[in-house]
Amino acid sequence: MSDIQLVDAPPGVEGAGFFATSIDKVIGIGRANSLWPLPFATSCCGIEFMATMSPHYDLARFGAERLSFSPRQADLLMVMGTIAKKMGPVLRQVYLQMAEPRWVMAVGACASSGGIFDTYSVLQGIDEIIPVDVYVPGCPPRPEAIIDGFMHIQELVKTESLRRRNEPQYQKLLASYGIQ
Ligand code: SF4
Numbered sequence: 001m002s003d004i005q006l007v008d009a010p011p012g013v014e015g016a017g018f019f020a021t022s023i024d025k026v027i028g029i030g031r032a033n034s035l036w037p038l039p040f041a042t043s044c045c046g047i048e049f050m051a052t053m054s055p056h057y058d059l060a061r062f063g064a065e066r067l068s069f070s071p072r073q074a075d076l077l078m079v080m081g082t083i084a085k086k087m088g089p090v091l092r093q094v095y096l097q098m099a100e101p102r103w104v105m106a107v108g109a110c111a112s113s114g115g116i117f118d119t120y121s122v123l124q125g126i127d128e129i130i131p132v133d134v135y136v137p138g139c140p141p142r143p144e145a146i147i148d149g150f151m152h153i154q155e156l157v158k159t160e161s162l163r164r165r166n167e168p169q170y171q172k173l174l175a176s177y178g179i180q
Contacts, residue, residue: 007033024162031075031101032157033063035150038074038098040091042081045108045140049080052143062150071097076153077130080107082115083123095130096179100165103153106132107146109139131173 010029012021037059039049052059059065068074071094083091095104106126109115112135114124126132133156136149164170174180 025158027162028158028160032154035062035064035076035103035153035157036066036068036074037064037076037078038068038071038094040077040079040081040094042083042087043110045080045110048140048143048146049078049107052146057143057147059147059150062147062154064150071095072099074098075102077102077104078107079104079111079126082110082117083126084121085123086121088123088129091126092129101157101160103133103157104130105134105136105149105153107136107149108141109137112137115139129177131177 007029009019010021010025012019012025014020039046041049051057053065053067064076071077075098077095077098079091095102104126106112110117110122111126112132114122116139118124123129134149134152136145138145141149161167
């Protein structure tokens with residue numbers, strides 16, 4: 001017997017020869033299993049991400065093997081490493097260049113909170129400049145932790161509304177960052 005597990009079917013109405021569900025659930029599953037990450041790696045956590053992409057951990061199993069180094073063709077920003085305050089505007093610009101829908105993962109202590117670098121020159125968490133959907137703890141987080149964070153993003157993507165950008169809650173969040 002094959003041990004390959006298929007994606008669970010979304011809730012719907014099932015009968016002999018037919019299966020009906022809503023289009024937002026189908027699109028959610030499609031999006032969640034074809035995320036295009038943009039790795040914004042500045043230091044050691046980026047090395048863990050390289051391991052996450054390698055055959056042993058193989059992020060491709062989640063449909064995310066197509067990394068994008070252009071924000072225009074990415075929908076998941078993965079920030080891995082120490083972000084100096086000078087890098088802040090660059091990171092924000094990369095985020096702004098991504099089209100909706102977009103999600104953000106802060107990988108590791110540095111991206112999440114500045115980590116051990118409690119100094120004048122380091123941003124104390126990327127959520128000071130852009131909204132973050134999932135935080136992955138660790139210094140560095142192991143590839144398993146990065147994959148766990150990625151799976152949390154997938155759950156969000158599956159359940160979020162098709163037009164996330166039109167939701168008042170999301171617009172309020174962006175407005176709190178001064179983003180239109
Ligand atoms: S969290 Fe730790 S491992 Fe990751 S970039 Fe910061 S110092 Fe390096």
